[in-house]
Amino acid sequence: MTDMRIVFSGGGTGGHIYPALATIKQLKATEPATDVLYIGGERGLEKQIVPAANIPFKALAVQGFKRSLSLDNVKTVYLFLTATHQAKRLLKAFKPDVVVGTGGYVSGPVLYAAQLLHIPTVIHEQNSVVGVTNKFLARHADKVGVAFAAAKSAFKPAQAVLVGNPRASEVAHSQAEFDWANYHFSKDIPTVLIFGGSQGALKLNQAMVEAMPQFNQVTYQVLFATGTKRFADVQAALTKQGLNLAKTIQVVPYIEDMPALMPAVDLVVGRAGATSIAEQTALGKPMVLIPSPYVTNDHQTKNARSLVNAGAATMITEDELTGNSLFKAIDEIMQNVPKRQLMAEEAKKLGQPDAVNQFIDLIKLVANK
Numbered sequence: 001m002t003d004m005r006i007v008f009s010g011g012g013t014g015g016h017i018y019p020a021l022a023t024i025k026q027l028k029a030t031e032p033a034t035d036v037l038y039i040g041g042e043r044g045l046e047k048q049i050v051p052a053a054n055i056p057f058k059a060l061a062v063q064g065f066k067r068s069l070s071l072d073n074v075k076t077v078y079l080f081l082t083a084t085h086q087a088k089r090l091l092k093a094f095k096p097d098v099v100v101g102t103g104g105y106v107s108g109p110v111l112y113a114a115q116l117l118h119i120p121t122v123i124h125e126q127n128s129v130v131g132v133t134n135k136f137l138a139r140h141a142d143k144v145g146v147a148f149a150a151a152k153s154a155f156k157p158a159q160a161v162l163v164g165n166p167r168a169s170e171v172a173h174s175q176a177e178f179d180w181a182n183y184h185f186s187k188d189i190p191t192v193l194i195f196g197g198s199q200g201a202l203k204l205n206q207a208m209v210e211a212m213p214q215f216n217q218v219t220y221q222v223l224f225a226t227g228t229k230r231f232a233d234v235q236a237a238l239t240k241q242g243l244n245l246a247k248t249i250q251v252v253p254y255i256e257d258m259p260a261l262m263p264a265v266d267l268v269v270g271r272a273g274a275t276s277i278a279e280q281t282a283l284g285k286p287m288v289l290i291p292s293p294y295v296t297n298d299h300q301t302k303n304a305r306s307l308v309n310a311g312a313a314t315m316i317t318e319d320e321l322t323g324n325s326l327f328k329a330i331d332e333i334m335q336n337v338p339k340r341q342l343m344a345e346e347a348k349k350l351g352q353p354d355a356v357n358q359f360i361d362l363i364k365l366v367a368n369k
């Protein structure tokens with residue numbers, strides 16, 4: 001089918017949005033007649049990222065369930081039902097051949113609405129532990145693309161296909177020109193990139209501030225993204241610290257050009273979100289991981305442990321995280337080129353750079369039915 005009409009939905013955080021965007025980008029390149037509509041949440045990161053990528057975007061009001069018994073859950077159910085109703089109207093008007101969900105609670109009402117209207121649905125699960133929304137949607141989804149073989153058993157055997165994470169392909173095959181001068185850095189000096197997932201991480205930011213006097217002495221470059229909402233706090237803490245930051249350190253709110261930048265760095269430090277990890281393995285980057293303990297079933301620790309076991313990463317638990325432990329873990333790898341190379345090779349063995357085409361094949365299969 002060359003003139004497919006596809007609705008994408010997914011969001012809240014970058015880990016659910018970028019796999020959808022990578023798929024849309026590849027579809028536009030290989031199937032230019034495809035018509036796409038993205039339905040996201042009013043309050044998620046997708047509201048900025050998707051329109052900025054020139055993709056038609058509609059927003060619904062939704063919120064996630066609280067795990068404890070809470071009155072707020074009554075509001076959540078109300079919003080879910082209203083959002084399902086709105087999604088039905090949008091789907092009836094757009095008439096998609098298939099609706100694709102990449103996780104996060106906004107994809108709940110959108111794909112549920114599609115299923116009520118008997119429109120085929122495909123979901124993508126980035127994690128080895130299946131998210132709550134995807135678990136709910138899987139009951140009536142036609143196919144599920146998974147990034148980890150371990151996730152397959154959570155779905156019906158005929159549903160699940162191992163495809164990898166489409167965003168891995170985007171960074172691995174990025175043609176973007178990259179110029180370190182944009183960051184006031186030199187291309188000839190090794191660089192470590194530090195970021196706490198798509199939103200930044202409070203404890204990681206605190207440890208970075210604490211470690212700044214040590215990073216101020218090193219010869220490699222340090223690029224630190226704080227997360228947009230946490231930037232002002234980090235800046236205030238750095239001002240309080242009164243340090244004159246060396247030219248080899250850059251602190252920024254968010255990295256907009258990750259597919260161009262990530263290939264150019266020598267070590268990546270951060271959370272163990274599934275989409276970040278898919279990028280880092282596709283590129284073969286050594287990693288220092290500080291998994292977030294605040295996610296479903298502690299799945300980031302599981303992600304991180306598998307990379308540590310493979311020799312691609314070292315891990316610091318959030319309990320062990322201090323300025324000193326962070327600096328030591330980073331410095332040890334940055335000072336040791338053979339170790340860095342070995343870790344990079346092991347990381348690359350786990351990468352799935354062809355994921356996007358496999359996911360698109362799955363979408364086409366379902367759309368053609």
Ligand SMILES: CC(=O)N[C@H]1[C@@H](OP(=O)(O)OP(=O)(O)OC[C@H]2O[C@@H](n3ccc(=O)[nH]c3=O)[C@H](O)[C@@H]2O)O[C@H](CO)[C@@H](O)[C@@H]1O
Pocket residue numbers: 013014015016018103126127167195196197198199225227253254255256257258271272273274275276277279292294295300
């Ligand atoms: C707290 C939480 O719920 N985290 C989940 C969320 O993480 P989160 O949204 O943080 O997702 P990931 O770490 O997997 O991905 C972050 C994405 O944002 C990009 N990026 C990040 C920082 C930046 O400055 N610029 C930028 O472009 C990264 O390159 C990556 O593509 O979704 C992941 C994928 O389902 C899950 O595994 C995580 O457990």
